[in-house]
Amino acid sequence: MILSASHSIGRLLLLVLLTFALAGCATQVDRVDRDVPGDLSGRWNDTDSRLVSEEMIDDMISRGWIQRHQGRTGSNPTVIVGDVRNLSHEHINVNTFVRDIERELLNSGEVTFVASGVERDAIRSEREDQRGNVREETRSLAGREIGADYVLTGTINTIMDTEGRTEVAYYQVDLALTSLADNTRVWVGQKEIRKIIRRGMFRS
Amino acid sequence: MSWRLLRAWRPGLLVMVALLTGCASQGALLDRVDDDVQRGQTERALESLEGLSGSRRNQSLYWLNRGMLLRMQGDLDGSIAAFERAKDVIGELQPLSVSETVAAWAVAEDSGAYVPPTHEHLLLHVYQALNFLQRGDLDAARVEALQIDLGLRRIDPVDGRAPRGGDAFPRYLSGIIFEAAGDWSDALIAYRKALQAYDRQETAIPRDLQTSLVRFTDYQDLVDERDGYLQRFGIEAWEPLDRDRREATLVVVLHDGQAPRLREEGLVLPHPSENRLLRVSLPALERRPSPLTGARLRAVGREVEADLADDVAGSADRWLASLLPGITARVVSRNVARDVATRRLEQENELLALVLNVAGTIVDNADVRSWRSLPDRLLVSRLTVPAGSIDWQLEVLGRGSGVIDVLDGTVDLRPGETRVLGAHWINRFIPGSAGSQARSVRQTFPQDPLEIHQMPGVGAEIGLADAGAGTDLNAAAGWRRLDLNVEIVPEAE
Numbered sequence: 001m002i003l004s005a006s007h008s009i010g011r012l013l014l015l016v017l018l019t020f021a022l023a024g025c026a027t028q029v030d031r032v033d034r035d036v037p038g039d040l041s042g043r044w045n046d047t048d049s050r051l052v053s054e055e056m057i058d059d060m061i062s063r064g065w066i067q068r069h070q071g072r073t074g075s076n077p078t079v080i081v082g083d084v085r086n087l088s089h090e091h092i093n094v095n096t097f098v099r100d101i102e103r104e105l106l107n108s109g110e111v112t113f114v115a116s117g118v119e120r121d122a123i124r125s126e127r128e129d130q131r132g133n134v135r136e137e138t139r140s141l142a143g144r145e146i147g148a149d150y151v152l153t154g155t156i157n158t159i160m161d162t163e164g165r166t167e168v169a170y171y172q173v174d175l176a177l178t179s180l181a182d183n184t185r186v187w188v189g190q191k192e193i194r195k196i197i198r199r200g201m202f203r204s
Numbered sequence: 205m206s207w208r209l210l211r212a213w214r215p216g217l218l219v220m221v222a223l224l225t226g227c228a229s230q231g232a233l234l235d236r237v238d239d240d241v242q243r244g245q246t247e248r249a250l251e252s253l254e255g256l257s258g259s260r261r262n263q264s265l266y267w268l269n270r271g272m273l274l275r276m277q278g279d280l281d282g283s284i285a286a287f288e289r290a291k292d293v294i295g296e297l298q299p300l301s302v303s304e305t306v307a308a309w310a311v312a313e314d315s316g317a318y319v320p321p322t323h324e325h326l327l328l329h330v331y332q333a334l335n336f337l338q339r340g341d342l343d344a345a346r347v348e349a350l351q352i353d354l355g356l357r358r359i360d361p362v363d364g365r366a367p368r369g370g371d372a373f374p375r376y377l378s379g380i381i382f383e384a385a386g387d388w389s390d391a392l393i394a395y396r397k398a399l400q401a402y403d404r405q406e407t408a409i410p411r412d413l414q415t416s417l418v419r420f421t422d423y424q425d426l427v428d429e430r431d432g433y434l435q436r437f438g439i440e441a442w443e444p445l446d447r448d449r450r451e452a453t454l455v456v457v458l459h460d461g462q463a464p465r466l467r468e469e470g471l472v473l474p475h476p477s478e479n480r481l482l483r484v485s486l487p488a489l490e491r492r493p494s495p496l497t498g499a500r501l502r503a504v505g506r507e508v509e510a511d512l513a514d515d516v517a518g519s520a521d522r523w524l525a526s527l528l529p530g531i532t533a534r535v536v537s538r539n540v541a542r543d544v545a546t547r548r549l550e551q552e553n554e555l556l557a558l559v560l561n562v563a564g565t566i567v568d569n570a571d572v573r574s575w576r577s578l579p580d581r582l583l584v585s586r587l588t589v590p591a592g593s594i595d596w597q598l599e600v601l602g603r604g605s606g607v608i609d610v611l612d613g614t615v616d617l618r619p620g621e622t623r624v625l626g627a628h629w630i631n632r633f634i635p636g637s638a639g640s641q642a643r644s645v646r647q648t649f650p651q652d653p654l655e656i657h658q659m660p661g662v663g664a665e666i667g668l669a670d671a672g673a674g675t676d677l678n679a680a681a682g683w684r685r686l687d688l689n690v691e692i693v694p695e696a697e
Contacts, residue, residue, distance in 0.1 A: 162354070
């Protein structure tokens with residue numbers, strides 16, 4: 001009788017252990033706020049992209065070039081985001097960074113923002129497609145695009161320093177706003193991020 | 205009683221253990237992948253490789269091979285994604301695992317996760333860079349060049365050298381990338397480091413690297429250094445660097461053959477004085493020589509011979525030679541540990557001791573894992589061509605410099621552009637490996653018909669005398685290219 005009870009307890013314990021073991025294998029997803037930093041590997045991530053774009057665009061629109069342009073033309077400057085080159089040692093998704101910049105520019109309300117490169121081609125193709133396919137009064141006409149006054153270009157660079165299992169990653173993002181009319185630079189911004197990555201000596 | 209049983213059955217037991225120790229499933233799986241690749245059946249190789257996908261210990265190996273096979277198929281995006289996964293997995297394996305280290309000393313050499321040696325790690329970046337270059341993404345290729353430098357500086361913070369070589373071509377390719385990106389100071393630094401690495405490896409310096417060193421030092425007005433290169437390499441004329449040049453550059457990388465594979469060499473022995481088994485198993489490299497002796501790039505009436513840029517087999521040789529003392533020490537330690545454990549257990553339970561001894565002997569395999577879908581060597585050729593639509597031709601040369609295979613292609617080049625193309629050749633061009641720029645592939649026979657017998661996969665299986673004129677060689681060899689027959693008939697007669 002006692003033997004049988006101890007067997008049952010043993011089986012139960014085994015079952016509990018098995019349940020815990022299997023639960024550990026299940027995929028777990030936690031939804032977190034975008035402001036919660038999510039540094040896993042020490043590489044450039046979404047938080048870096050967002051913080052850099054916010055700070056740089058804040059700096060850009062707080063400078064005097066907008067007022068000077070408004071005073072000269074009576075309208076908001078029109079900006080296009082050009083080439084942002086990744087010259088770092090990591091594969092950085094420049095597209096997400098460019099999107100972050102575009103969002104910040106648009107939300108500032110200080111500048112008019114026009115679609116860039118590939119998107120423009122797609123829009124023109126759609127406009128072409130409307131010819132003969134949509135009602136005349138709803139059709140968007142060609143030749144009414146707004147030309148950009150300034151182009152925003154930039155680079156992402158890194159300097160890496162390694163000593164044993166510790167690495168210092170220094171990211172430098174440079175953006176420049178250039179007048180399309182005369183190639184003059186109206187704004188140059190720089191933002192640095194420094195990360196210290198300590199790699200563990202042992203793994204499980 | 206059990207040991208009496210062992211004594212009685214010892215010959216049979218030895219045979220059984222010897223057979224079981226040969227059943228290394230991952231080795232067999234990699235052999236299957238190898239065979240599929242050799243037949244040019246990359247789709248089947250990918251299917252075979254799936255057997256490795258669930259193995260936690262072999263994740264890096266799975267992604268490395270998957271990346272290479274997808275690349276051979278021309279699926280550059282898929283290959284890039286797989287190589288990035290490989291990088292993540294390898295990064296996670298950098299810290300030491302205590303349990304795996306203990307297991308390697310006590311149980312078996314292959315009990316831990318596969319961590320690629322330095323030369324394979326460097327080639328991972330090389331192939332990722334080549335993927336990006338072939339896709340036309342120069343900035344991403346530049347990232348790989350920086351990662352090569354960073355990786356080497358992690359190993360050797362002062363000079364950035366790989367201790368056992370394998371860093372020459374990665375540095376040379378980095379130079380080509382920096383040059384194409386217009387970063388000419390970085391290009392010169394990379395070319396210099398490549399030269400130092402080739403010298404350390406005591407291998408021939410590719411002629412294109414020689415010329416590049418002269419051109420870049422000349423551009424930087426480093427007259428003494430330039431003159432030193434001119435004298436050393438015997439160069440009399442070179443094309444000066446020009447930021448506004450109208451011509452373009454075509455670089456073709458030929459990936460020849462299959463990297464050597466590791467084979468287990470060992471034996472199971474009865475203990476000289478006790479009733480126990482000992483096992484000595486060490487890895488040995490098995491080279492898979494290619495019939496290719498060279499290659500030639502032709503375009504717009506110009507031609508250049510390809511030079512050996514990376515001897516992958518040589519790197520593997522040096523790597524294994526450096527590992528063998530440690531492996532041998534671990535082999536001895538495992539046998540001692542097994543022997544001590546068996547002897548202790550013997551006093552309590554003879555049968556259990558027997559089981560432990562036999563099981564320990566069976567699992568004590570040599571680690572024969574390596575990135576086998578790598579080529580045996582890489583050959584590089586660079587040609588200056590006019591900008592525009594260019595027809596190019598890559599000839600594969602066999603013995604006596606006879607052309608045994610030809611790849612044709614067309615490429616559109618902008619003024620000043622450097623375009624890097626590539627193709628995998630394993631007894632024939634792997635379909636798809638040259639991407640969409642390659643137009644057609646044709647195999648021809650060399651001048652001397654006797655050489656046909658030495659072409660693996662074709663002549664060796666068929667035999668010219670038996671085939672006779674008009675025999676369907678393609679069907680016999682399992683080939684699909686019908687021009688084989690057309691070529692062979694007049695030669696046979």
